[in-house]
Amino acid sequence: MSSRVTTKAQSEFIASAFSAVGMPAEDARRVADLMTEADLQGSDGHGMIRLPPYIKRIKAGGINLRPDIRIAEERAATALLDGDNAMGHLVMSRAAEIAAQKARVAGIGWVGARLSNHAGPASLYARMALPHDMIGLYFAVGNANHLPAWGGLEMLLSTNPIAVAVPTLNEPPVVLDMATTVAAYGKVKAKAQRGEMMPEGWMIDRLGKPLLDPKRAEEGFLLPIGGYKGYGLSLIVGLLAGTLNGAAMGRDVIDFNHDAESVTNTGQAVAMIDIAAFGDAKEFKARVDTLVRDLRDSERMPDVERIWLPGEQSHARRSAYGLEGIPLAATLHQLLDALAAELGIAPLAILDR
Amino acid sequence: MSSRVTTKAQSEFIASAFSAVGMPAEDARRVADLMTEADLQGSDGHGMIRLPPYIKRIKAGGINLRPDIRIAEERAATALLDGDNAMGHLVMSRAAEIAAQKARVAGIGWVGARLSNHAGPASLYARMALPHDMIGLYFAVGNANHLPAWGGLEMLLSTNPIAVAVPTLNEPPVVLDMATTVAAYGKVKAKAQRGEMMPEGWMIDRLGKPLLDPKRAEEGFLLPIGGYKGYGLSLIVGLLAGTLNGAAMGRDVIDFNHDAESVTNTGQAVAMIDIAAFGDAKEFKARVDTLVRDLRDSERMPDVERIWLPGEQSHARRSAYGLEGIPLAATLHQLLDALAAELGIAPLAILDR
Numbered sequence A, B: 001m002s003s004r005v006t007t008k009a010q011s012e013f014i015a016s017a018f019s020a021v022g023m024p025a026e027d028a029r030r031v032a033d034l035m036t037e038a039d040l041q042g043s044d045g046h047g048m049i050r051l052p053p054y055i056k057r058i059k060a061g062g063i064n065l066r067p068d069i070r071i072a073e074e075r076a077a078t079a080l081l082d083g084d085n086a087m088g089h090l091v092m093s094r095a096a097e098i099a100a101q102k103a104r105v106a107g108i109g110w111v112g113a114r115l116s117n118h119a120g121p122a123s124l125y126a127r128m129a130l131p132h133d134m135i136g137l138y139f140a141v142g143n144a145n146h147l148p149a150w151g152g153l154e155m156l157l158s159t160n161p162i163a164v165a166v167p168t169l170n171e172p173p174v175v176l177d178m179a180t181t182v183a184a185y186g187k188v189k190a191k192a193q194r195g196e197m198m199p200e201g202w203m204i205d206r207l208g209k210p211l212l213d214p215k216r217a218e219e220g221f222l223l224p225i226g227g228y229k230g231y232g233l234s235l236i237v238g239l240l241a242g243t244l245n246g247a248a249m250g251r252d253v254i255d256f257n258h259d260a261e262s263v264t265n266t267g268q269a270v271a272m273i274d275i276a277a278f279g280d281a282k283e284f285k286a287r288v289d290t291l292v293r294d295l296r297d298s299e300r301m302p303d304v305e306r307i308w309l310p311g312e313q314s315h316a317r318r319s320a321y322g323l324e325g326i327p328l329a330a331t332l333h334q335l336l337d338a339l340a341a342e343l344g345i346a347p348l349a350i351l352d353r
Helices: A008-021 A023-039 A048-059 A088-106 A123-127 A185-194 A212-217 A229-240 A281-296 A312-324 A330-343 B007-020 B025-040 B048-059 B088-107 B122-128 B187-194 B213-217 B228-241 B281-296 B313-322 B328-344
Strands: A002-005 A070-075 A080-082 A108-116 A135-142 A156-159 A162-166 A172-180 A204-205 A220-223 A266-274 A325-331 B002-005 B070-074 B078-082 B108-116 B134-139 B153-158 B163-165 B174-178 B201-203 B218-221 B266-274 B326-327
Touching: A002 A008, A002 A330, A002 B187, A008 A330, A023 A048, A023 A088, A023 A123, A023 A312, A023 A325, A048 A330, A080 A088, A080 A156, A080 A325, A088 A108, A088 A123, A088 A135, A088 A162, A088 A266, A108 B108, A123 A135, A123 A162, A123 A172, A123 A266, A135 A229, A156 A229, A156 B281, A162 B007, A162 B228, A172 A312, A185 A212, A185 A330, A204 B002, A212 B108, A220 B218, A229 A266, A229 B163, A229 B174, A229 B281, A281 B153, A281 B228, A312 B108, A325 A330, A330 B048, B002 B007, B002 B328, B007 B048, B007 B108, B007 B328, B025 B048, B025 B088, B025 B122, B025 B313, B078 B088, B088 B108, B088 B122, B088 B266, B122 B134, B134 B228, B153 B213, B153 B228, B153 B326, B174 B313, B187 B213, B187 B328, B201 B213, B213 B218, B228 B266, B326 B328
Parallel strands: A080 A108, B078 B108
Antiparallel strands: A002 A325, A070 A080, A108 A266, A135 A162, A135 A266, A162 A172, A204 A220, B002 B326, B070 B078, B108 B266, B134 B163, B134 B266, B163 B174, B201 B218
């Protein structure tokens, strides 16, 4: 059984929780809106479910609530942001703004960040390119290592996600948001919270046997997509989002599930490409529309009802959940009620069904 | 049984073949050197094996041997090259030069190309960033569609490869070069030429059954890495390398295995990031070295002899083949002897064993 909440109620609840632990009101609203947007598009491993651990980290002093997010290095088309250990949502929103400004002039803008923190689903920041008629790209170092080298046992890499958002004319935007592992760790956590088992192929144990119980997740590790290729992709994303920015990578990555105090020095990068630097933006978007329809309408395998484009299901959820409310699992609801009591704020308002 | 050839002999043979069909000497040498570099690093699906089809295409009038490769659009950090239907190697070498020049000033340079052609292995162009202490990225639309949408039967996408090259201090550079399919089509061709079967997971037929005989490759299609994720990646790479540049994508892609005359309008993109725009380049390279060693020396699964970094095996082959010569399959050797006779040039000089 799951309840539903409106985006407004969810966002207000999150903002009031952050305010209760001392976050400035404007920052609290910005983070709350982005966390709500995550749930709205179905990225339920990165939205409300993260509120209790975020609050725990803030209370433990692991987040700077009065950060000076500043540009540490800058060229015409690039910048390196020092996040000053702020909430990652604030650092990467700022990075996306700078990337768009630079792309508008130079054709592309690439902004990396160090001393950032977990910022929610990768697609949020890639999507920020869309209103500018730009293509958005986002890379991040995951906040806990769950992936060994290919053939290895020591977890030195994370799920290091990639997101790319491409604007369209009349079709939903093409938005790819993928971990370089078969499953993101947030999905494993969501399975655990819902009391469900994982499908084979998500995780293996240290003997290489399939691991199906998400409550045993710490006894094994995630599998990369395409075997050694996914290992390579995870490493490259980590080099671009972490090492290049002087952020944590490999042995330096802090497992934020087990350490709420240490500065994570999370690295992320967002890039935007101005379509107008390559030709007419409207013509480009019309070409993408045609491609989207060619793919969707192409001949299907016998048992396939519909061909989906990347981001199309999230797009549909944005509309549906906007109207019907965002589903809220009973287990998470209980945690949030306990959190509200702990912080002395009004409990989350649930939609009448 | 395979013979071996020196890089010098191979490069001279290729250059004389191109000269014999009318390519200007300087261009012939440049393409020959890049094709030889492909074989030298073990990218044997993209080197000498392509000479007969390239010559066929040139003879059929499918390549412009007197091209005017020009910048069609330009901003401080971006450019769009019109390849004028030149050999792709010439277009993308030029693109890489421009990307490096722009990155040196703006921090990043992103150069797309349209009206290009097949340019060999993706890593060649990503690697061109390394001497500049830059990170190189390369994206390309493959020259034949072998991949349907996820759940589909119509082959609207190609293997659309990604390459990324990251400089190091003392370790071999980290160079990822991967098709977004489990196997590149060039590898399928190489298997066919060697008379070998493919492993399960490379291709399926139209009923979804494994297809193992590379000679039956046209009855099926390649599988994307990570299922729907690889489908999404292939699409995104195609949008960045093809659609953005006004190059062929989806239904417009010309199958260059079956059509040697039509202008392929191949799209590719190369980007370079100047490491110095994000901090000290030497410190960065030392951090990458540490990460490489941490991964290589990490604990291994029981049956694993060694953990490899992306590009490390190619790096080893560059040294070994440089000393011992490049292996040449007997079947390809026969084709090249026939080609030499057809063009009236000296046959390929084989190393004495």
